[in-house]
Amino acid sequence: MFIFLFVFESILYFTVCLFVQGFCCTVYSPSFFINNVISRIGCYYLCVPILLLTACSSPNEDTIKVGVLHSLTGTMAVSEKSVVDATLMAIDEINAKGGVLGRHLEAIVMDGQSDPEVFAEHARTLIQEKNVDVIFGSWTSASRKAVKPIVEEFDNLLFYPVQYEGLETSPNIVYTGATPNQQITPTVRWGVTNFGQRAFLVGSDYIFPRTANLIIKKQLSALKSLTVGEYYIPLGGKNVSELMKVIKASDADFILNTINGDSNITFFEQLQEHNIAIPVISFSLAEDEVQLIDADAITGHYSAWSYFQSIDSDSNRQFVNAFKNKYGQHRTTNASMQAGYLGVHLWKQAVNYAQSTDPAQVKNAVNGVTIEAPEGRVIMSHVNNHLWKPLYIGQVQRDKQFKLVWQHKNPIRPIPFPRYRTIASWNTYLNSLHRQWQGKWSAPVVPNKALL
Numbered sequence: 001m002f003i004f005l006f007v008f009e010s011i012l013y014f015t016v017c018l019f020v021q022g023f024c025c026t027v028y029s030p031s032f033f034i035n036n037v038i039s040r041i042g043c044y045y046l047c048v049p050i051l052l053l054t055a056c057s058s059p060n061e062d063t064i065k066v067g068v069l070h071s072l073t074g075t076m077a078v079s080e081k082s083v084v085d086a087t088l089m090a091i092d093e094i095n096a097k098g099g100v101l102g103r104h105l106e107a108i109v110m111d112g113q114s115d116p117e118v119f120a121e122h123a124r125t126l127i128q129e130k131n132v133d134v135i136f137g138s139w140t141s142a143s144r145k146a147v148k149p150i151v152e153e154f155d156n157l158l159f160y161p162v163q164y165e166g167l168e169t170s171p172n173i174v175y176t177g178a179t180p181n182q183q184i185t186p187t188v189r190w191g192v193t194n195f196g197q198r199a200f201l202v203g204s205d206y207i208f209p210r211t212a213n214l215i216i217k218k219q220l221s222a223l224k225s226l227t228v229g230e231y232y233i234p235l236g237g238k239n240v241s242e243l244m245k246v247i248k249a250s251d252a253d254f255i256l257n258t259i260n261g262d263s264n265i266t267f268f269e270q271l272q273e274h275n276i277a278i279p280v281i282s283f284s285l286a287e288d289e290v291q292l293i294d295a296d297a298i299t300g301h302y303s304a305w306s307y308f309q310s311i312d313s314d315s316n317r318q319f320v321n322a323f324k325n326k327y328g329q330h331r332t333t334n335a336s337m338q339a340g341y342l343g344v345h346l347w348k349q350a351v352n353y354a355q356s357t358d359p360a361q362v363k364n365a366v367n368g369v370t371i372e373a374p375e376g377r378v379i380m381s382h383v384n385n386h387l388w389k390p391l392y393i394g395q396v397q398r399d400k401q402f403k404l405v406w407q408h409k410n411p412i413r414p415i416p417f418p419r420y421r422t423i424a425s426w427n428t429y430l431n432s433l434h435r436q437w438q439g440k441w442s443a444p445v446v447p448n449k450a451l452l
Helices: 002-024 030-057 077-096 116-128 141-153 180-195 207-222 241-250 263-273 314-327 335-354 359-365 423-436
Strands: 063-070 104-111 135-137 158-160 173-175 198-204 226-233 254-258 280-282 302-305 370-373 376-380 387-396 402-412 449-451
Touching: 063 077, 063 116, 077 104, 077 135, 077 314, 077 335, 104 116, 116 135, 116 141, 135 141, 135 335, 141 158, 141 173, 141 207, 158 335, 173 335, 180 198, 180 207, 180 254, 180 302, 180 387, 180 402, 198 207, 198 241, 207 226, 207 254, 207 423, 226 241, 241 263, 263 280, 314 335, 335 359, 335 370, 376 402
Parallel strands: 063 104, 063 135, 135 158, 158 173, 198 226, 198 254, 254 280, 280 302
Antiparallel strands: 226 449, 302 387, 370 376, 376 387, 387 402
């Protein structure tokens, strides 16, 4: 198309020149006219091949580049690969409808390798070298914390799709997952009401589980309930034999689980092998991970999310059907996938409002955006770049889908910083973890540690 327009404009331009110089020949001599025509032909059309080559080799300005940054390898790949699929599906949907501001989206996918340092390196590459207008990605809070200073330094945007520990706001991050008050605290109360007052806490050893369990312990105390054990394993850890002994000795009524990634497979299968029949409520275990766990080991346990595939609504059925038609009927959807998917559509709406893809304008336009998402109606807060979201608690069935057993369908207001401590106090706590982990947001891989 560009070449056609270029040739057409050249011919038009040359024709006008001939007309003007033909008129000028009434004033100047015929030889002046002939010489000018010949020189114009030589100069102008000798430039055409050069200009065409330059145009063909220059970046395609008809596309908008967006980054997709998730773990495609490593311990978190089991969770993050599907978020990439859902994100790309949203991009394809937008392109099928003409793109954004008349331009198609070009996704640049990079592998965070389940390593926060790699996430930071790739975020910098996406912004500085690939010139993306937005990044969709990260799962663990350790990876998000690594990307945060990069998007802030370049005033770019990160859409983060996973529930997390809170204690953070940034004008350069749009949080489409749940805060603790939208997921954890209502679920803890539900667990105490339904199972008893003795809770055992288990998690991966990084910032989200450590902080989530700090909040949980405070709530259990307020509910006059007990924390009868607290245990952490490294991200990707598979050695849980000591953990099984500690759980057995705790006499817990239920377990609150913040293990992330493929460690969940070992955890649940070891519970079954050790005949531990204590109900588990998970905060980072969804449909994808459940598919990889033996049905006998996982059936009957619970998870709490803002979305499950089994939600009965028109918007969710459309989402599930579209995903299965694109990637296969055997595939499942989950909360983080759905949050990644709706994040792309939130960004599109904000771009349309701003009439620009410039991150500085988009981050202002995103405030107050409302979408009827597969999880239900979500609203972007004007205060802190988090979504008002619903909450569901589901029980795993033999078919490895979740039956909804409790729900808070009205959107819950996001409160990133629990109000029983000041923001300054929470930041002091975060800084202490950061120092303890030698400038990182997750513990080094060391032997498992139990806190009793």
